[in-house]
Amino acid sequence: MARWDPDAPERLASAALDLFAERGYENTTVIDIAQRAGLTKSTFFRHFPDKREVLFGGDTVATLTAAAITAAPPEATPLEAVAHALETLGAQTFTPTRREFSAKRWTVIAATPELREREALKGLGITAAMIKALTGRGVPALTASVAAELAALAWKIAYERWHDPTSTAGFGELARQALTEVQAASALC
Structure with missing residues (x-):
């Protein structure tokens, strides 16, 4: 997916959820989530303060x-x-x-x-x-x-x-x- 595709928060939440289910919450980083979503770490932090909040x-x-x-x-x-x-x-x-x-x-x-x-x-x-x-x-x-x-x-x-x-x-x-x-x-x- 291109970095400019819409719905970054939704993509990040979906990526985070998949990774949390696969690896566990503790074994997943913000960088992992951003990469899975096809986005950058800074894009992640524009939408969420931390990895926990991506689900809330x-x-x-x-x-x-x-x-x-x-x-x-x-x-x-x-x-x-x-x-x-x-x-x-x-x-x-x-x-x-x-x-x-x-x-x-x-x-x-x-x-x-x-x-x-x-x-x-x-x-x-x-x-x-x-x-x-x-x-x-x-x-x-x-x-x-x-x-x-x-x-x-x-x-x-x-x-x-x-x-x-x-x-x-x-x-x-x-x-x-x-x-x-x-x-x-x-x-x-």
Whole structure:
């Protein structure tokens, strides 16, 4: 591939994921990733601060989640607003074309403690963004926290189900189903 081909971040993420799966995270360098993508080390660092972040996309998902909560219909309850956000993410981010990448990403993260830690921190950031967006809609802080935590759990369940190779359902559908299940289970506690 020529160095000027578009989608450098996507190419770098794909190359990194392949290398992490082949060699392990610890045995892969930024130079390895850039070379596999047909790019330079400086191009890598224009898009990502380090090799770990190539799999996490900065705060893009948190920003999209907050924007979708804000854009939910004004009459939406807190759980309806987070459900709207999860469905929006399914349409924008967790598309069928990303399913294979996501499954491979999940496997690499599960095998690497440093990446599991980063994934957990990313999840906390997304939950915080949901809380902030809900309180921005006038939802009381405690209610916003509970709704965001339930949504985070539903997200985790939906994500696990979505990247399962036997699954054919879309992320938005799985997220809505998981949120309903989590809400029902919380009523039993």
